Amino acid sequence: MNIDLSDRMNYLRGRYHYAWLVVGMGTMLRVTANFVSQAFAVILVVLQTDFAWGVTAIVLAQVFRSLASALLSPVSGWVGDRYGARPSLFVAAALYVAGMLLLSTVDQLWQLYIYYSLLLGLAQALFTVNIPTTVAAWFKRRLGVAVGIQQSIGGMGASVTAPGLALLVALTGWQVGFWIIAAVGGVILFSLLFFFHSDPADRGMKPLGATDDDPVPAPVNAATAKLRSKVFMQHARRTRAFWNLPFIHFLGCMGHAIVIWHVVFFATEQGLSLTAAAWTVTIYTMASVSSRLFIPILADRWGAKVTMILPYFLQGVTVIMLFWAQSAWEFYLFAVLFGIGFGGEMSAFLIANRQYYGMGPVRSIFGFQHLGSGFGMALGGLIGGVVYDFRNAEAPMRFLGFIDVGGGSYDLAWIISIVASLAGVVFILLLESSSRVLIPDWEESLPAEGQTSPAAS
Numbered sequence: 341m342n343i344d345l346s347d348r349m350n351y352l353r354g355r356y357h358y359a360w361l362v363v364g365m366g367t368m369l370r371v372t373a374n375f376v377s378q379a380f381a382v383i384l385v386v387l388q389t390d391f392a393w394g395v396t397a398i399v400l401a402q403v404f405r406s407l408a409s410a411l412l413s414p415v416s417g418w419v420g421d422r423y424g425a426r427p428s429l430f431v432a433a434a435l436y437v438a439g440m441l442l443l444s445t446v447d448q449l450w451q452l453y454i455y456y457s458l459l460l461g462l463a464q465a466l467f468t469v470n471i472p473t474t475v476a477a478w479f480k481r482r483l484g485v486a487v488g489i490q491q492s493i494g495g496m497g498a499s500v501t502a503p504g505l506a507l508l509v510a511l512t513g514w515q516v517g518f519w520i521i522a523a524v525g526g527v528i529l530f531s532l533l534f535f536f537h538s539d540p541a542d543r544g545m546k547p548l549g550a551t552d553d554d555p556v557p558a559p560v561n562a563a564t565a566k567l568r569s570k571v572f573m574q575h576a577r578r579t580r581a582f583w584n585l586p587f588i589h590f591l592g593c594m595g596h597a598i599v600i601w602h603v604v605f606f607a608t609e610q611g612l613s614l615t616a617a618a619w620t621v622t623i624y625t626m627a628s629v630s631s632r633l634f635i636p637i638l639a640d641r642w643g644a645k646v647t648m649i650l651p652y653f654l655q656g657v658t659v660i661m662l663f664w665a666q667s668a669w670e671f672y673l674f675a676v677l678f679g680i681g682f683g684g685e686m687s688a689f690l691i692a693n694r695q696y697y698g699m700g701p702v703r704s705i706f707g708f709q710h711l712g713s714g715f716g717m718a719l720g721g722l723i724g725g726v727v728y729d730f731r732n733a734e735a736p737m738r739f740l741g742f743i744d745v746g747g748g749s750y751d752l753a754w755i756i757s758i759v760a761s762l763a764g765v766v767f768i769l770l771l772e773s774s775s776r777v778l779i780p781d782w783e784e785s786l787p788a789e790g791q792t793s794p795a796a797s
Contacts, residue, residue: 357478357548358478358540358543358545359478359479359486359540359547359548360486360548361535362474362475362478362536362537363475363478363486363489363490365532365535365536366471366472366474366475366490366536367489367490367493368528368532369429369467369471369528369529369532369533369536370467370471370472370490371493372525372528372529373432373436373463373464373467373471373525373529374464374467375505375521375525380402380601382505382506382509382604382614382618382621383398383505383514384398384399384601384602384604384605385604385605385608385614386509386514387452387514388605390514391447391449393449394729395605395725395728395729396722396725396726396728396729397449398452398725399601399602399721399722399724399725400453400722400725401452401453401456401457402456402457402601402717402718402721403457403718403719403721403722404453404457404458404461404718405456405457405458405460405461405464405718406461406597406714406715406717406718406721407457407461407714407715407718408457408458408461408462408465408714409461409462409464409465409468409710409714410465410710410711410712410713410714410715410717410718411711411714412461412462412465412466413465413468413469413707413708413709413710413711413713413714414704414707414708414711415465415707416428416465416466416468416469416470416703416707417469417470417473417703417704417705417706417707417708418569418703418704418707419466420469420470420473420474420538420703420707421565421568421569421701421703421704422565422566422569423565424538424539424542425470425471425473425474425536425538425539425703426474426533426536426537426538426542428466428470429466429467429470429471429533429536430530430533431466432462432463432466432467432470433463433526433529433530433533435459435460435462435463435466436460436463436467436522436525436526436529437522437525437526437529438459439455439456439459439460439463440460440518440519440521440522440525441518441519441522442454442455442459443455443456443518444514444515444516444517444518444519444522445515465707465710465714468710469703469706469707469710470703472487472490472690472706473690473702473703473706474536474537474538474539475487475490475690476690476693476694476702477538477539477540477547478539478540478547478548479547479548479549480546480547480548480549480550480699481548481549482548482549483636483640483690483691483694484636484637484638484639484640484641484691485636485637485640487636487640487687487690487691488632488633488634488635488636488637488687489633491632491633491635491636491683491686491687492629492630492632492633492683493629505517506614506615506618508520508521547699565701567786567787568701568786569701569704571782571783571785571786572697572700572701572704572779572782573704573705574785575779575782575785576697576700576705576778576779576782578779579696579772579778579779580770580771580772581692581696581771581772581778582705582708584767584770584771585689585692585693585709585712585771586708586709586711586712586713587712587767588648588652588712588764588767588768588771589686589689589709589710589712589713589716590712590713590715590716591652591716591760591761591763591764591767592652592655592685592686592713592716592760592761592764593685593686593712593713593714593716593717593720594716594717594719594720594723594756594757594760595652595655595656595659595685595716595720595757595758595760595761595764596655596678596682596685596720596757596761597716597717597718597719597720597721597724598720598721598723598724598753598754598756598757598760599659599662599678599682599754599757600621600624600682601720601721601724601725602721602724602725602728602750602753603617603620603621603662603671604617604618604620604621605617605728606662606750607620607665607671610665610666610671611666612668612671616668617671619668619672620671620672620674620675621675623672623675623676623679624674624675624676624678624679624682625679626679627675627676627677627678627679627680627683628679628680628682628683628684629683630680630683631651631679631680631681631682631683631684631687632683632684632687634684635647635648635650635651635683635684635687635688636687636688636690636691639687639688639691639692639695639774640691643695643773643774643775644688644689644691644692644695644774645692645768645771645772645773645774646774647688648684648685648688648692648768649765649768649769650681650684651680651681651682651683651684651685651687652681652685652761652762652764652765652768653681653761653762653765654677654678654680654681654684655678655681655682655684655685655761656681656757656758656759656760656761656762656764656765657758657762658674658677658678658681659678659754659757659758659761660754660758661673661674661677661678662674662750662754663751663754681761685761685764686713689706689709690706692774693705693706693709695774695775695776695777696772696774696777696778697777697778697779698777698779698780700779700782716760720756720757720760723753723756724750724753727749727750727752727753727756728749728750728753
């Protein structure tokens with residue numbers, strides 16, 4: 341009887357690995373942490389109406405937030421590698437609650453920059469780097485499925501947050517709305533983090549897909565973790581992918597930031613109501629679910645380098661539709677096609693890191709990639725605002741006979757978006773092949789007590 345029960349428990353552990361619970365928790369953490377930032381296009385309209393601040397002035401809050409997150413992302417990865425992801429995420433949750441509560445008191449532009457840009461920017465850096473890399477640490481195999489689930493379901497957040505925030509603001513006002521978000525979001529974040537372990541070793545477990553010959557990993561102390569991360573980064577920096585991937589992320593994020601930060605405002609300028617325009621965010625987010633799911637799976641199977649080309653290309657060429665979009669159905673059709681490329685653009689980086697760097701401590705590498713991502717988001721959002729606010733109505737400039745690059749138009753911004761995404765395709769082609777690990781022997785540079793793989797030991 342005891343043997344049967346033991347066998348049954350082992351069967352259940354093998355079939356329902358804790359790693360899948362980590363995927364679910366990571367997904368919920370991501371949706372909660374990104375609630376406001378994913379709906380920034382709605383915030384732009386609300387604040388511009390209430391305070392009559394310029395579009396560029398408000399967009400600068402998102403620019404500064406992206407810059408703060410970008411600059412702090414490598415530090416977030418460094419902290420996660422050395423001290424564990426979960427402690428850093430508790431700090432992020434505290435910053436999130438404090439930032440949201442302070443946002444409800446904003447009546448000056450500088451306050452928006454401090455509370456939204458700096459406090460929530462730091463929280464975003466910690467969340468963005470340490471949530472997905474923690475999920476990846478729990479999988480030796482089936483990583484593509486895990487990343488696809490997290491990216492697709494987590495990416496649906498904006499489909500709820502944009503109309504949800506618009507409805508919340510309409511019912512309560514934006515000040516009370518931020519109080520509600522802080523209270524509900526704080527409870528969700530802190531509750532989940534008690535069970536969101538940084539690595540399988542923290543529970544005395546192996547990652548999903550580990551074989552019987554793989555030893556159960558022992559928790560690594562801070563000194564050993566610091567040495568491993570330092571040696572790993574020394575080897576990783578010698579690869580071309582280490583430098584190309586952040587720049588590819590920069591180009592992709594600049595390409596879609598121009599669109600997602602400004603498309604709601606642009607649609608209202610074309611005559612759509614705020615509610616109708618906000619549905620554009622819902623539609624491109626829902627459309628992105630498919631590519632967020634299948635791009636990581638395909639990257640795991642066919643290689644990240646080849647797979648990343650398609651979403652970058654699609655993200656770029658679909659922006660052409662905005663030169664003529666005026667009615668709601670045209671914006672919604674654009675949102676469907678753009679969303680497929682947008683969702684896939686960011687979904688293969690974890691897979692690329694695994695294929696290039698194996699099971700090494702990659703949180704710092706992922707942080708550097710988000711350095712590029714954050715700068716791309718900041719520059720792209722800023723470009724859209726500056727292009728729109730640059731007014732030259734008396735002498736408008738025309739390009740190719742139909743593109744207005746003068747004042748009060750987004751046409752020049754759309755051109756820059758297209759060029760950035762297609763440039764990303766070029767730099768993807770310059771990556772090494774993702775069919776082999778680039779630094780398979782990096783642990784040989786460690787002392788014996790710092791090595792973990794059986795081959796290195």
